[in-house]
Amino acid sequence: MTAGPPAPVADPVTEPTAVAVPAIELRDVTRSFPGPPEVQALKGVSLSVADGEYVSVTGPSGSGKSTMLNVLGLLDRPTVGEYRLGGVLTGALDEDERAALRARHLGFVFQAFHLMSRRSVLENVLLPMLYNGTPRAEREPRAREALERVGLGHRIDFLPGTLSGGERQRVAVARAVASRPRVLLADEPTGNLDQATSAGIMALFEELHTGGLTLVVITHDADVARRASRRIRLTDGRVGEAA
Amino acid sequence: MTGLAAPPSRPRRPSRLRRPARLRRSPRPVPTPGSPPVAPADRFRLTDLLGEATADIGSRPGRLVMTILGTVLGVTALVATIGLAQTAAAQIARQFDADAVTQLVVTPRTASTGGGTTVAxxxxxxxxxxxxxxxxxxxxxxxxxEVPLPDAVVTTVPVNDPSQPPSAPPPVYAASGELLDTLGGQLSTGRFFDAGHDRRADRVAVLGARVADRLGVVRVDTQPSVFIDGVDYAVVGVLASVDARAELLGAVVLPTGTARADFGLPAPGDAQARIAVGAGPQLRTQAALALAPDDPDSLEVAAPDGRSELGRDVQADVNEVFVVLSVIVLLAGGVGIANVTTLSVVERVGEIGxxxxxxxxxxxxxxxFVAESVVVGLLGGLIGAALGVFAVLGVSVVRDWTPVVDPRIALGGALLGAVVGLVAGFLPARRAARIEPVDALRGGT
Known part of the structure; x- marks a missing residue:
């Protein structure tokens, strides 16, 4: 139950090769949904994302992007295959352990923002820290710091409904980073935003990347995808590196 | 959206919040080498829970009112019903206490003689x-x-006025000086005679209020007298009320010593006593023994039952119909909370995800969600308990009673609201716990 940034998992005892453990590692992951007809949303996907990488995942509708995000976010389990998050093999974990892992290692940004409309901006940003073991005294300073970082320090007592779309998404980003995750997962973060606002969010992502955060952004927007340092394309449940 | 090979384990029973998962799950796979164990990131303490549960409560006042209305009404009815029963019981008990419960009367038994009359x-x-x-x-x-003077003439003037229509004389009683205190009587004017008058057989009298009225005696400082068969007795006081022996208000009361000297009173008719509450059953035997140790059965002792018996009878007099109705209303209140909590779960699927x-x-x-519905129920219970107490107060004021509400009833009413919330929140909470985050996050908020 340590507070603060997650400890590096590369431990010489458990990792004799002493190679840096990837933040995310999928090995032959297949996720199929029982039918009829049975649908294989992911077909033998293998992917490794190193700490500090900025990865975009693109693909047409139905290519398995959302399924991949759900698997990466420990919201769904692969039908076949292995998923390691920060070196932890997740397949054998029970729901509470997966919840603990999400709380400590993952931050989420959604297309629909998912802000609590009756709670202030600050309370929204505080939410993940209720569940991830952050000591009470550190929660609010961290939330304020995160809001300052996304440029919303002056809006902390507002209700989300009074903010613009771009501001709301920035609140969501602040919420995701305030708990100091190892990986930030973004699902169509600009899907509800206009171009100018999108650019602001993408700039924010770049800034976070520069600060050392690992980002996986799922998008169908080629412009957004281009900003990533590494681009992955999903087609019909199979992965291919885009140029 | 559940997988075939590895379905997500269902959320466990929502009743325990803080117990680490691994204590309960018996066979779990040994962590693979290279896969460090996952520590539970559980800092979600009771204060956090309460904070989250209460944060939304005031945000929709209209809905809150509708949610708690049933609980408020149920608890109000329950507290008011029980409170009014207690108040009424206390009222009855107080009246019992005031006269009957503290009065003991010893009289000689009567026996029938051959001639059809009864004698002591x-x-x-x-x-x-x-x-x-x-x-x-x-x-x-x-x-x-009672001094047997069936044909006595009682007047305030020494002469017998033949022109006056004959009227039945008031009965004449003889009493010892402690009578007023013993019976808890009140004088409207003057004083009662005392042991000295009694011992000296002074010719003094106390008039009952009705006799005084009939004889025209309103004050004693003018030293009025009554004449009983031509003998004058100084009126020293007028009785205003004697609850236990109301017949004294229509009588002339003399000291026993005087009655013995003037009228040859053979024996006291009865002995009156004021006793401590609850002493009745025990004094019933002791009084007879004290007054007639040789033959206690020759005396009849009328003494009240103990307080506990009386109390039990009176306490049981809660209106059962109203209690049943209150409970039904309370159940309806619980259904109301359950409905609104379910609605809230549906509305907040995104937040749950x-x-x-x-x-x-x-x-x-x-x-x-359980905590939210408990807080809502507790709120309803608190308001209901307060309203119930006010209802008891209102009725008591109107009826001129002393309101009596056991604080445990009011407190219990409030807690009952919380229990209703707890039960009502259970199913919606289980539903909320079973929501899959993937499904929940798909929709927008």
């Missing part, structure tokens, strides 16, 4: 008062006897 089987001793006062539980005792995504366990989600 024995006589009370003249020293009955000191004998009774020696007993524990007797607070005050007095003698009382988000909380799960950022690390809340199913039990924490369930706990939050």
């Amino acid at each position: 089987a024995t006589a009370l001793p003249w020293d009955a008062v000191p004998r009774l006062e020696r007993l524990a539980g007797i607070e005050s005792a007095a003698l009382l006897a 988000l909380r799960r995504a950022v690390g809340a366990t199913g039990r924490q989600i369930a706990g939050q």
